[in-house]
Structure formats: structure tokens, C-alpha cells
Amino acid sequence: MDDFMQPARAFLDWFSAWPGTTFHDDIEIVDLRDRGAGRGIVAKRDIPVDTVLFTIPRKAIISTTTSELGTLLPSIVQVPDDQNEDEDDEEKDVESPSEQDAWTSLILVMIYEFLRGSQSPWKPYFDVLPAVFDTPMFWTDDELRELQASPVVGRVGHAEADKMIRIKVLAFMRIYSNIFFGRTGVPTLGDDEIMELAHRMGSTIMAYSFSLEKDEDDEGSGSAAKTEEQEDVEMDDGNDVANERQNGEEHKHGPDCDHDHGHDSDDDSDNDLSGWVEDKDDKLPLGMVPMADMLNADAECNAHIAHGVDVLTATAIRPIRAGDEILNYYGPLSNGELLRRYGYTTEKHAFFDAVDVPWPLLQNSLAKQLQLQPAEAAKAAAAAEADEFEDPFMLDREFDEDEETGQLKAPEGCTSSTMLSELPPMLVRQARAFIKVALRQQQKRREKALASAPKSKQTGKNGKNSKSQTPPKTEKELVAAGLAHALKERLDQYPTSLQQDRELLASGSVAPGSRLHSALRVRIGEKGLLTEAIALAKKMEVDARDEAKAAAKADKDASKTKKSERRGDDDNQASGKRQKR
Known part of the structure; x- marks a missing residue:
């Protein structure tokens, strides 16, 4: 257990070193493997509603605008105008390694920072991120068969992810191998090794990334991370970044970074592909948010993450008792979708x-x-x-x-x-x-x-239309x-x-x-x-x-009534005639 928690302790020390971070004294990172939840954050003492649990400055987030790779290769944060994009344009973009999107750009950033090892300011963060995932993307064929006829099986999308990685990640890294390998000092990786690493980083982004809103003011009601609208972003997502960065003097990123990076977004997309490339709901920038993704999530949550101009803030949305886990919310997902995206299920997600x-x-x-x-x-x-x-x-x-x-x-x-x-x-x-x-x-x-x-076949006996015995x-x-x-x-x-x-x-x-x-x-x-x-x-x-x-009986009763009325009329007429005689 001690070995398992050691990276978490180092991560917490690292997190506290960033200017602007806070971590409440009444919460702690703990081992929750006995609940099948890995690491999580629990309350050490009762916590009142509206308590600020922790804050994360935007400079601590891994994104295309905070990573050194964004300075070295500005093209990964420059997305072509897609206001008039049609299907042919989209297909052309998918086939081009020179045009990156929010998803693949972050995969490239994650690979670059991972390859940098101890040179990366986020090294302790990478040490607490998982290397193995339980999403169906990584299941064996026998394991997938246990899902039986679930629609989840058809949405794993491994082939689509492979195609996207080969075109936009592998090819791009080969073009700029001097940066990905020469600059990091890592021996050049083979294609299979890059594919495996890209799948790992893509799955990390799938499970842990946040769509980064930017509220108009720090006190605004920023949406909780991973809301229904921004739940999960696909591989061919587009993203308009306001601060397009130009080549220039190298800038050192890290805890003492004073470079201010803004984020703007444009909600306008509607693709429907499979697997990773299926989950686009918006064009908000993507980022890996240290500490925010340390929170586990369930259909019932007790914490909310607001997106301010300079910081993201986790706040208790109701009283939290000592010993309770602090939980975020990933949206109204079925257990099938929760499994496909994040690799787990919960009892309460049965509601969805x-x-x-x-x-x-x-x-x-x-x-x-x-x-x-x-x-x-x-x-x-x-x-x-x-x-x-x-x-x-x-x-x-x-x-x-x-x-x-x-x-x-x-x-x-x-x-x-x-x-x-x-x-x-x-x-x-x-x-x-x-x-x-x-x-x-x-x-x-x-x-x-x-x-x-x-005509003989048009009628039944006595020249009358035959009637079916069963209506x-x-x-x-x-x-x-x-x-x-x-x-x-x-x-x-x-x-x-x-x-x-x-x-x-x-x-x-x-x-x-x-x-x-x-x-x-x-x-x-x-x-x-x-x-x-x-x-x-x-x-x-x-x-x-x-x-x-009931309708047939009503019709039958009505028919009997009419017949009785006709017989009555006939009898009355006959009686009248007899009287006249």
C-alpha cells in the first residue's frame, strides 16, 4: 500500500508548489482499491457546503498553450477556419497529418511531455496517471463477448482510433522526430511503440481530460467539469484558440511560469463516428487538470468544479461527512457509456x-x-x-x-x-x-x-360478400x-x-x-x-x-338497437294499416 501511495504523496507536494494552488486541510488523497476505485479524495472531517476544496491555476493544466511543444510547433494550436466546412473538407482534414485538432494536439502534447521525463514540469503528475486502462478498447475478444449484445461493443472504435493515430499522430511525429526524440533525448521509437503510447495517452485524455470553459469572471457559475454538454471530446474535434502563438524566443514552462494563456471556444460541431472519434459535443479547448482528475465520479456527486478566468475551483455543493469520498459528476451516462469512456460502472449509474x-x-x-x-x-x-x-x-x-x-x-x-x-x-x-x-x-x-x-370471386354465397370469422x-x-x-x-x-x-x-x-x-x-x-x-x-x-x-360490442349493441327500432317501426306501420281496414 505504501508503494501505491508514494507517487500520490509526491504528486501532492508537487501540486502545492504551483503558485495559486490550494488544497484544503480537511481532505486527503487515499487508497480506495478496496472499493475498486484506485486513488481518490476523502474528507478527514465534516465539510460544510460551499467549502473550497482545492484550486488549480490554469497555468498548471497540461494543454497546447502551456506545454513547451506549443511554442516549438505552433501549428498544433492553430486550427483552420471551419465555418464553411463540409464533409469533403472534414475527410481531407482527417487524412492530413499537418492539420491537428483539439484531441490529437493534446495527444501529441502528452506524448512529448511524457517523453521528456524528469525534464517535464508535470513529471510527478504523469507518475499518478494510470498506465493500464479498463475501457473496452483494451479488452480481449473473450472479455468483449461478456458484453453480449450490448451496443457498447459496436462503439469501441479501435480501428477508427488506429487510423486517426497513424495519420495525425504517428505521421506528425515522424515529420518532427528531431523535436519528439532529438530534443527529449529519447531514442527514436518504432511505429508499434508510438501507436501503443498514443493509445495510452488517448485513453488517458478520454478518461481524465476536461473541456476548459472560461467564465467571464472568477465568481461566475462555471459548469462542472465533464458536464453533459462537454462530457467527452472526440479525436477529430476542432478548436479555435484565440491566442495563436508565433515562433519566437523559447519560453520555459513550469510552476514559476508567468506566461498568460487564454482560451476561447466555439460550440459548433456535430459528427457521429465510432469510439474515440464519436464523442464531440463542442469545440472547447482540452486540458489535463492535475488534482481535479484525482476525484472519482458517480451519478450522485458532492463537488462541483467551476472554471474561472485564472483558476479552476472545486467546491462542496452539499455537506460532506468525515470519511465520505469527494465525488465529481461525469454526466447522465448509462453504465455502458461510463464503461466505454472511463472503464468502470457504478450502482447509481443504473438510473441512466x-x-x-x-x-x-x-x-x-x-x-x-x-x-x-x-x-x-x-x-x-x-x-x-x-x-x-x-x-x-x-x-x-x-x-x-x-x-x-x-x-x-x-x-x-x-x-x-x-x-x-x-x-x-x-x-x-x-x-x-x-x-x-x-x-x-x-x-x-x-x-x-x-x-x-x-365477379364470381368478388362475392360469396348468395352473391353476398363473405365475412371473415375473425375480425x-x-x-x-x-x-x-x-x-x-x-x-x-x-x-x-x-x-x-x-x-x-x-x-x-x-x-x-x-x-x-x-x-x-x-x-x-x-x-x-x-x-x-x-x-x-x-x-x-x-x-x-x-x-x-x-x-x-368494447368497440365491437358497442357496434353490435347499436346494430341490435337499430334492428329493434326498425321492427318496431314495421309493426307500427302494419298496425296502422290494419286499423284503416
Whole structure:
């Protein structure tokens, strides 16, 4: 344990050496491996709300504007104007090692500072950063199979990350090998070694970096780091840095650095790729923030990090008891997303669990209800689309969140084990739109076929139209049955049942914090949502059937009433005629 905590003690000494840093006497860095959490920060004594826990000057953050590499290679902080960027421009940028973005620029900075070793002012910080990660990017094929049919598997994105690293990091480092190797004194690394190091730094950034806001004033309400909007930034993120730096006299960076670096940002991006390159929500500058990333995080937090002009400040947002861990907030992420991005899961993140249901699966299931051929189903879907159909649909649960105290509350009647109160309204509307159009097209085909058929086939016995013994399903019944069938098919894609997974997790045979433990949490949450969605769809089907029966009975009763009224009229007329005679 002592060996494990030694780098943390050295890191705290180093952190305290930076002018402008503070670290409250009532908190400490501790070993939390018994909780499966590595190192973390806990309260030594009760801490009142609004207590400043620690502060970090922006000069202590690792970024393109604080690292020596930004001075040596100004191009890594200069991003071309992308106001009129189109898809071709984006693809061109991806293919060019000369044009860096916020993500790859920080990877290059991290590699450079790491290679500098003891020459880097951030050496003690690197010593507490992990060298091994539990994100699925680093799982074996057997371990990934434990995630079963989770959408997380398709979003690992190792191939995309490899491509980006080869084009933008490896090629760039080869061009400037005199800086990355000659200047640092490190022997030139081979391609595989650079790829491995870049993956390590990319994963470090994925798990620990912050999007750096800049408030208008120190007392402003800066957003907590890693908020939902700025949660995680992708590899091909763009970033407008206001202070474009020019070549000039070398500047020494470190604790005594007096170089003032500003950060501006431009929120304007919307890419959707896989893995690392998928998580772009904004164009805020990225940085590694010592001490802030020492905080672990959960769905319920008790600390908030505000971004001031010169410093970042961690503050208690509610009273913290002695012995409690101080927790940050990474956003409303499902356990699947938490695992993919940060390599762990928590019980409380079950509030945010989610699972995808692809539209083609739903469309095929709805089509089966009407016995449509694939071409007919595709035609109905195309005709039903006012705009593009949503695909996939995400099932997730509702929750109430107290932003001031960082606490969660399930809606009335809901807990983290009862996740759904209703099916997504858009899912139901989209299914109804498809069924409505399909029924209309089916009726037109029936009428056309009937019109062209011989008269003898148009009628039944006695020349009257034959009637089906079983009334056709109503639109609502078809929708509900199709949804229930599709959701069951989605659940069946997982080879084990929800009950089996719950029993395995409860057996105690799976080590907490292990990769299998994380996989179990992920798939249990997803299967739970699907199971509840199936129950809701089946209830919808029963309700629709009862409604149809009630309507049919009402029609039948109305028909009987009309017949009785007609018979009464006929009897009255007959009686009147007899009286006249």
C-alpha cells in the first residue's frame, strides 16, 4: 500500500508548489482499491457546503498553450477556419497529418511531455496517471463477448482510433522526430511503440481530460467539469484558440511560469463516428487538470468544479461527512457509456441505463403483423417518413436530478430496478405511422385486385360478400403486437437471461470492479429495460384488444338497437294499416 501511495504523496507536494494552488486541510488523497476505485479524495472531517476544496491555476493544466511543444510547433494550436466546412473538407482534414485538432494536439502534447521525463514540469503528475486502462478498447475478444449484445461493443472504435493515430499522430511525429526524440533525448521509437503510447495517452485524455470553459469572471457559475454538454471530446474535434502563438524566443514552462494563456471556444460541431472519434459535443479547448482528475465520479456527486478566468475551483455543493469520498459528476451516462469512456460502472449509474432498439428490427416485426413482403415494407416506410425515421431508438428511464445538491431521485413509483414508466412516445408514433400507411397501401392493393377479379370471386354465397370469422386486428393492436415482438427479438440477442445474470452477480463469485463485473452490470441494465419495455408493449396490446372488443360490442349493441327500432317501426306501420281496414 505504501508503494501505491508514494507517487500520490509526491504528486501532492508537487501540486502545492504551483503558485495559486490550494488544497484544503480537511481532505486527503487515499487508497480506495478496496472499493475498486484506485486513488481518490476523502474528507478527514465534516465539510460544510460551499467549502473550497482545492484550486488549480490554469497555468498548471497540461494543454497546447502551456506545454513547451506549443511554442516549438505552433501549428498544433492553430486550427483552420471551419465555418464553411463540409464533409469533403472534414475527410481531407482527417487524412492530413499537418492539420491537428483539439484531441490529437493534446495527444501529441502528452506524448512529448511524457517523453521528456524528469525534464517535464508535470513529471510527478504523469507518475499518478494510470498506465493500464479498463475501457473496452483494451479488452480481449473473450472479455468483449461478456458484453453480449450490448451496443457498447459496436462503439469501441479501435480501428477508427488506429487510423486517426497513424495519420495525425504517428505521421506528425515522424515529420518532427528531431523535436519528439532529438530534443527529449529519447531514442527514436518504432511505429508499434508510438501507436501503443498514443493509445495510452488517448485513453488517458478520454478518461481524465476536461473541456476548459472560461467564465467571464472568477465568481461566475462555471459548469462542472465533464458536464453533459462537454462530457467527452472526440479525436477529430476542432478548436479555435484565440491566442495563436508565433515562433519566437523559447519560453520555459513550469510552476514559476508567468506566461498568460487564454482560451476561447466555439460550440459548433456535430459528427457521429465510432469510439474515440464519436464523442464531440463542442469545440472547447482540452486540458489535463492535475488534482481535479484525482476525484472519482458517480451519478450522485458532492463537488462541483467551476472554471474561472485564472483558476479552476472545486467546491462542496452539499455537506460532506468525515470519511465520505469527494465525488465529481461525469454526466447522465448509462453504465455502458461510463464503461466505454472511463472503464468502470457504478450502482447509481443504473438510473441512466439505456439500450438501443434498431428501427429495421421494429419495421420487420411490424411488417410481419401484416404479412408484408420486404419490398412492400420498404415502400410503406418510405411513404410514412415525413422526416427521417429515428434510428435507433433508445430506451431509458426517467429520473429527477437536483442540480444544486448533485442528488438523484427516482420518479414516484420508480426505483433503479423499475426503469420504464412508458415506451418512448416517438417510438409508438413512428410505429403507428408505418402501420397506418401500410394498411392504406394494403387496402388499395386489395381493392385493385378485387376490381380486376371475376365477379364470381368478388362475392360469396348468395352473391353476398363473405365475412371473415375473425375480425382483423385494429391499428393499435398491430402496433402493440409488433413492438412486443421486436423488443422480445432484441432481448433474445443476449445469450443469457436477466435472471441468470442477476444470480451470477449476486453469487459473489465475480470480483467487484473486474471486467466481468462491469459487463454484468451493463447487460443487466439493458436487459432490465428491454424486459420492462416488453411488459409495457404487451399491456398496450391487451388494452388495444379490450378496446377493440368494447368497440365491437358497442357496434353490435347499436346494430341490435337499430334492428329493434326498425321492427318496431314495421309493426307500427302494419298496425296502422290494419286499423284503416
